[in-house]
Amino acid sequence: MHDPILSIRELCKRYPGKRGAIASAGVNLEVSAGEVVGLLGHNGAGKTSLVNQIVGLVKPDSGSITLSGVDAIANPSKARALSCVQAQANVPITGLTPARAISQVGRIRGLSRAAAEANTARLIDALDLSAWANVPAQKISGGVARLTAFAMAAVAPSKLVVLDEPTNDVDPVRRQLLWTQIRALADQGAAVLLVTHNVREAEHVVDRVAILDSGQVIREGSRSEVMADLEGHLTLEIDMIDRQPDWPGVVTPHRHHAMRWVGTAPSSTADELIRWAEATVKSGEAMRYGIAPVSLEDIYIGLVGAENTEAEGATA
Ligand SMILES: Nc1ncnc2c1ncn2[C@@H]1O[C@H](COP(=O)(O)OP(=O)(O)OP(=O)(O)O)[C@@H](O)[C@H]1O
Numbered sequence: 001m002h003d004p005i006l007s008i009r010e011l012c013k014r015y016p017g018k019r020g021a022i023a024s025a026g027v028n029l030e031v032s033a034g035e036v037v038g039l040l041g042h043n044g045a046g047k048t049s050l051v052n053q054i055v056g057l058v059k060p061d062s063g064s065i066t067l068s069g070v071d072a073i074a075n076p077s078k079a080r081a082l083s084c085v086q087a088q089a090n091v092p093i094t095g096l097t098p099a100r101a102i103s104q105v106g107r108i109r110g111l112s113r114a115a116a117e118a119n120t121a122r123l124i125d126a127l128d129l130s131a132w133a134n135v136p137a138q139k140i141s142g143g144v145a146r147l148t149a150f151a152m153a154a155v156a157p158s159k160l161v162v163l164d165e166p167t168n169d170v171d172p173v174r175r176q177l178l179w180t181q182i183r184a185l186a187d188q189g190a191a192v193l194l195v196t197h198n199v200r201e202a203e204h205v206v207d208r209v210a211i212l213d214s215g216q217v218i219r220e221g222s223r224s225e226v227m228a229d230l231e232g233h234l235t236l237e238i239d240m241i242d243r244q245p246d247w248p249g250v251v252t253p254h255r256h257h258a259m260r261w262v263g264t265a266p267s268s269t270a271d272e273l274i275r276w277a278e279a280t281v282k283s284g285e286a287m288r289y290g291i292a293p294v295s296l297e298d299i300y301i302g303l304v305g306a307e308n309t310e311a312e313g314a315t316a
Pocket residue numbers: 015016020021022023041042043044045046047048049050088
């Protein structure tokens with residue numbers, strides 16, 4: 001692997017006050033040029049606090065953050081200059097249009113007028129924003145504002161690009177365009193730290209993931225490393241009508257939410273799973289079922305609990 005652009009070691013942060021939350025409890029994390037690292041974690045896991053410490057908005061209690069060889073804790077303004085951040089809350093651009101806001105950030109970040117305008121036009125086209133490019137910001141939708149904020153971070157990318165929930169409010173079609181642009185940032189050489197709850201879609205874009213829970217990285221690695229425990233397994237989802245499933249012996253129950261029950265089983269048992277699920281639907285006990293290879297989202301839910309994910313609401 002390349003030398004990391006971002007290197008975080010044993011980072012600790014507790015917010016002040018008698019019952020101050022522990023936001024980072026010994027975080028270690030690296031992001032290298034050319035890779036997208038997905039930072040996953042439930043609400044309150046400490047993701048935004050970590051981002052804020054990287055760019056010097058929150059001061060850690062201990063540990064180190066090195067950004068392109070610079071001590072980011074001692075030099076917060078240098079850290080901000082070395083990184084482009086799409087914050088969780090959009091920067092207000094009232095009085096501007098999306099095109100103007102994007103190209104102005106390009107200019108502030110040192111691009112010539114021509115380069116800023118060319119990059120702005122390219123991003124507007126790639127994100128399918130042409131219809132809103134010249135509309136006053138106060139008239140644009142939340143999703144367009146979110147995509148504009150992404151383009152503002154991507155128009156003149158620095159060595160590190162940090163994206164905090166870039167897909168929030170974005171429609172499914174434009175989310176696909178956005179994922180392509182996120183991947184492109186890394187392919188063009190940036191180190192990308194991507195904070196997201198959207199594990200299902202991010203799975204196809206990230207090179208590595210770090211799962212944060214209560215301020216600690218509880219699992220980290222490439223997709224296949226993180227999924228090693230359930231490599232070669234299938235996920236069986238079945239919507240039961242009014243009772244729990246009488247799973248076949250090959251299934252390990254995983255979780256359930258409302259009527260949907262989820263279990264995993266070795267891929268070699270696919271025929272048996274289909275026979276059992278077909279019979280359960282035919283008997284009227286279930287409405288439908290689905291079988292798919294185990295996903296990163298299944299691993300994530302297994303680690304942090306279904307109540308902490310967007311996709312599910314409760315554990316078994
Ligand atoms: N400024 C602050 N002062 C005190 N506590 C804070 C502050 N900001 C965050 N916290 C607490 O620190 C913990 C981590 O919060 P943080 O916002 O970093 O989590 P997160 O993983 O980004 O959550 P989300 O996905 O909801 O954005 C939480 O318990 C939160 O309540």
